[in-house]
Amino acid sequence: MQDNIQSDFERQWEQWADAAENLVEPRFRLIDRIVEKNQVKVIQAFQKHRVSDFHFAASTGYGYNDTGREVLDLVYADVFGAEAAIVRPHLVSGTHTISAALFGCLRHGDELLFVTGRPYDTLHKVIGKPGDGLGSLADWGVQTKIVPLLADGSVDWDGITAVVSDRTKVFAIQRSRGYDWRPSFTVGEIGEMVSRLKTLKPESIVFVDNCYGEFTEEREPTEVGVDLIAGSLIKNPGGGLAASGGYIAGKQRLVELAAYRMTAPGIGGEVGAMLGTTRSIFQGLFLAPLLVGQAVKGSVFAASVFANLGFETHPRWDDPRTDLIQAIRFAGAEPLIHFVQSIQKAAAVDAHVMPEPWDMPGYEHPVIMAAGTFIQGGSLELSADAPVREPYIAYMQGGLTYAHVKFAVKQALKEFRTRGYL
Structure with a gap:
């Protein structure tokens, strides 16, 4: 009996998968073109700066020379079309890296304005509250304003115009959806935001997480x-391949200020032993366009399969893609939890571990996370997580x-x- 059930599922799965792959084939071709263009961009940056084997040598102590x-x-700056960049294994997470960038730009009495709604949960403590004693932005006298997105997920320009003040110094944009059922913002849309924000406040700084x-784009x-x-x-x-780290790229002076926050004023990015990580960071950058393309293809496939089975997905399989994240909405907490647990069971690492919801530091609700990864927390590797709260959305x-x-x-x-x- 069990063998028959298994055989029935296998036949059904082949039908679902074949239908999905036939449907998404044009989207896959588009992804391949993006991969090729980004791969060439990375290779040309390596060639321009004459990357050689001796650049992979480990440094110790201060890391002078x-x-x-x-x-x-220099390679990162070129790849990202920026004046400067700082790339370090000492930046322990995306939140740490964003924090260094924001603290570098902002001073007592300045104002930070998020124009794309509430930022990702782990930044809430960075923003903080006045007098919280944590060394947050608020504790240092920086006020933060957040303008929610409109119901359709677009930017509320009337709301932004109403709250911009003489103190507004940094406009912050979160490119990816985070834990929200909204579109992520394409690079083209971000460019339009920059134009409007600079019209509102020409001397402002526009920062993007x-x-x-x-x-994911060209x-x-x-x-x-x-x-x-x-x-x-x-x-x-x-x-x-990179075992840890973060990067900050942009205008030369702003990168310098972020580097001073990362280490100390007067030191910045001039020192810092790489401790044998340089090779893996270079090689990881070389592989990144291809592997990002693989991940995006996986998200497009998942969106197609789940949508065909009646689940709500965001983005849809044929929507423009500007990040890795695929959101899938479930009917309740149980299917949400079982979906995340299934992603863990499919891992090559720690497949035997059963994730459960828990009160994770930096998050406001219990979170369940599947992460059978070679790099702890490595989100280019397959993972899934979800706050266990309505409307029960998993983010793969x-x-x-x-x-x-x-x-x-x-x-x-x-x-x-x-x-x-089902």
Whole structure:
């Protein structure tokens, strides 16, 4: 009896997968073209700065005269179309990197204005509250304003215009959706935002949280007028090889200020032993366009399969893609949890571990996370997470190979069939 059920599912799965792949084939061709253009961009940056084997040597102590570190910064700046960049394993997460960028730009009495709604949960403590004693932006006298997005997910320009003040110094844009059921913002849309924001406040700084977005399009935000961007190396640009780190890129002076916050005033990016990480960061950057393309293909496939089975997906399979994240809405907490657990079961690492919702530091609701990854927290690798709250949306991202994502989708649907959700 069980063998018959298994055989029925296998036949059904082949039909679902074949239908989805036939449907998304034109989108896959578009992704391949983006991969090729970004791969050439990266290779040409390597060639321009004459990357050589000796640039991969480890440095120690202060890291003086670490030419590998210096060239890495130059390569990143070119790849992102920026004046300067700083790339370091010492930046422990995307939140740490964004924090360094914002603290570098802002001073007591300044105002930070988020124009794309509430930022990602882990930034809430960075923003803080006046007198919280945590060393947050608010504790240092920086006021933060947040303008919610409109109901359709677009920017509320009337709301922004109403709250801009003489103190407004930094406009912040979160490119990716975070834990929101809204479109992520394309590079073209970000470019339009920059034009309008600079009209409102010409001397302002436009900052973009670029996490999950790198290499999903042919251009990056710094190529359309953004002053400063930040991201994590254990997401897209690390190519699945960088063991830790973050990058900040943009205008020369702003990168310098962020570097002073990262280390200390007067030191900045001039020192910092790379401790043997330089090779993997270079190589990860080289691989990143291809691996990001694999992950995006996996998201497009998942969106097609789940939508065909009646689930709401965001973005849809044929929507423009500007990040790795695929959101899928479920009917309740149980299917949400079982979906995330199925992603874990499909991993090559820690597949035997069963994730459960828990009160994770920096988050306001219990969160369940599937992360069977070679790099802890590596979001270019296949992972899924969800705050266990209505409307019960899981956020799947990454996948170093398309085949892995496809296998994980199959495992999730097998679990759903067993539990009667299908």
